[in-house]
Amino acid sequence: xxxxxxxxxxxxxxxxxxxxxxxxxxxxxxxxxxxxxxxxxxxxxxxxxxxxxxxxxxxxxxxxxxxxxxxxxxxxxxxxxxxxxxxxxxxxxxxxxxxxxxxxxxxxxxxxxxxxxxxxxxxxxxxxxxxxxxxxxxxxxxxxxxxxxxxxxxxxxxxxxxxxxxxxxxxxxxxxxxxxxxxxxxxxxxxxxxxxxxxxxxxxxxxxxxxxxxxxxxxxxxxxxxxxxxxxxxxxxxxxxxxxxxxxxxxxxxxxxxxxxxxxxxxxxxxxxxxxxxxxxxxxxxxxxxxxxxxxxxxxxxxxxxxx
Numbered sequence: 001x002x003x004x005x006x007x008x009x010x011x012x013x014x015x016x017x018x019x020x021x022x023x024x025x026x027x028x029x030x031x032x033x034x035x036x037x038x039x040x041x042x043x044x045x046x047x048x049x050x051x052x053x054x055x056x057x058x059x060x061x062x063x064x065x066x067x068x069x070x071x072x073x074x075x076x077x078x079x080x081x082x083x084x085x086x087x088x089x090x091x092x093x094x095x096x097x098x099x100x101x102x103x104x105x106x107x108x109x110x111x112x113x114x115x116x117x118x119x120x121x122x123x124x125x126x127x128x129x130x131x132x133x134x135x136x137x138x139x140x141x142x143x144x145x146x147x148x149x150x151x152x153x154x155x156x157x158x159x160x161x162x163x164x165x166x167x168x169x170x171x172x173x174x175x176x177x178x179x180x181x182x183x184x185x186x187x188x189x190x191x192x193x194x195x196x197x198x199x200x201x202x203x204x205x206x207x208x209x210x211x212x213x214x215x216x217x218x219x220x221x222x223x224x225x226x227x228x229x230x231x232x233x234x235x236x237x238x239x240x241x242x243x244x245x246x247x248x249x250x251x252x253x254x255x256x257x258x259x260x261x262x263x264x265x266x267x268x269x270x271x272x273x274x275x276x277x278x279x280x281x282x283x284x285x286x287x288x289x290x291x292x293x294x295x296x297x298x299x300x301x302x303x304x305x306x307x308x
Contacts, residue, residue, distance in 0.1 A: 004267060009069045011274050012062040019058035019281025026051040026284045029294040042125040043233065046105065047287055049132055050098045053091050054280035060087045061277045065270075068168040074154065081153040081169035086143060092276060093139040093189065098132060099244055100193040103200040106237040110207045142189070146171075146182055165269060183259055187252065194248055201241040204234050236290030240283055247275045 030040060030048045040048070064084060068075055076084065108124060111117040124131070150171050155163070162179035164171040173179040208231060251272050258268055288294050 004270075005069050008270050009066055012066040012069075012277075015058060015062045015274070015277045015281045016066070019062070019277065019284070020055065022281065022284035022288065023051045023055035023058065025298070026287050026294060027055065029288075029291075029297040032297070042105065042128050043102075044293070045128055046098060046102045046132075047291070050095070050102065051284055051287070053094045053098060054283055056087065057091050057095060057280040058277055060084060060091070061273060061280075064168045065166070065273070074168075076153050076168055078151075078153045082147050082151045085151045085166075085169060085171060086147045089143040089147065089186075090136075090139050093143070094136060095276075095280060096190055096193045096244075096248075097135045097139065099240060100197040100200070101128075101131065101135075103197040103204070103237050103241045106234055107200040107203045107207075110204060110234065150178075150182075166273075167269075180259055183255060187255065190248065190252075194245060197241045198245055201238055201245075204238055208234055208238075232290055232292075236286060239286050239290075243282065243286070244279055247279050251275050 027048060030044050030051075064075070105124060105128070108117075108121055111121070150173055152170050152172060155170050155172060159165055159170070160172050162173040162176055173182065211231070254268055254272050288298075
């Protein structure tokens with residue numbers, strides 16, 4: 001096994017070991033209290049859906065290359081390849097969309113407490129699941145044609161020029177126009193939602209800065225506790241969005257590079273896949289570290305384990 005495959009295998013093992021239990025922890029921390037009757041807030045619902053998406057991303061994106069690298073043989077037929085690529089694309093898009101929804105909703109929570117904004121907050125809170133469902137439908141419809149037409153499990157003796165080589169599956173475009181058009185469509189969609197989350201992030205940072213200025217000198221402990229909880233939640237969103245924007249920027253630089261050269265280095269798809277799965281694996285760590293509800297749930301669970 002050459003050095004590239006060793007690094008690749010090690011990297012995906014790391015992502016699986018980190019991302020699967022971390023996302024499951026977030027899911028169970030919200031779902032178990034929800035099942036027992038405790039009401040989930042809108043933020044809790046968004047984080048639950050985001051963690052589910054990231055759990056599937058880590059499993060579906062990190063496991064196939066790891067298995068193929070270890071076993072050194074073809075594992076998937078055309079149908080399975082189409083399914084895997086469809087899952088990759090739809091769940092990747094939903095990760096972007098739900099992160100954008102999270103940042104926008106957090107920004108909306110920080111809007112002034114006037115009757116107009118309170119009504120908006122209530123309507124969004126009541127329809128958040130419907131909003132995310134519509135995003136699922138839109139992204140699924142958007143991704144179906146390209147997956148069905150261009151994805152296959154194997155190619156002839158030589159890999160065609162305009163091909164996305166996943167090593168366990170291939171996305172083969174008939175010509176340069178189809179290759180660039182497909183990439184441009186996905187990039188424009190991604191930039192739309194990244195632009196939304198970046199704008200919301202900037203607004204949150206501005207509000208937090210103003211809030212910090214306003215509360216300087218206040219010594220009321222009750223008010224400080226409430227502000228601390230609100231600030232902690234907003235800061236967690238800022239970190240999540242900032243990490244995503246950095247990784248998104250690196251990913252798109254590599255994608256633009258791949259569209260400008262005829263033969264893309266094999267390492268480029270590997271690095272792009274690692275970067276995105278890295279976000280899906282790291283985001284639950286950020287959520288756990290900033291969410292008091294999850295921390296209390298974990299402490300309660302550990303206490304029960306020790307007592308038993």
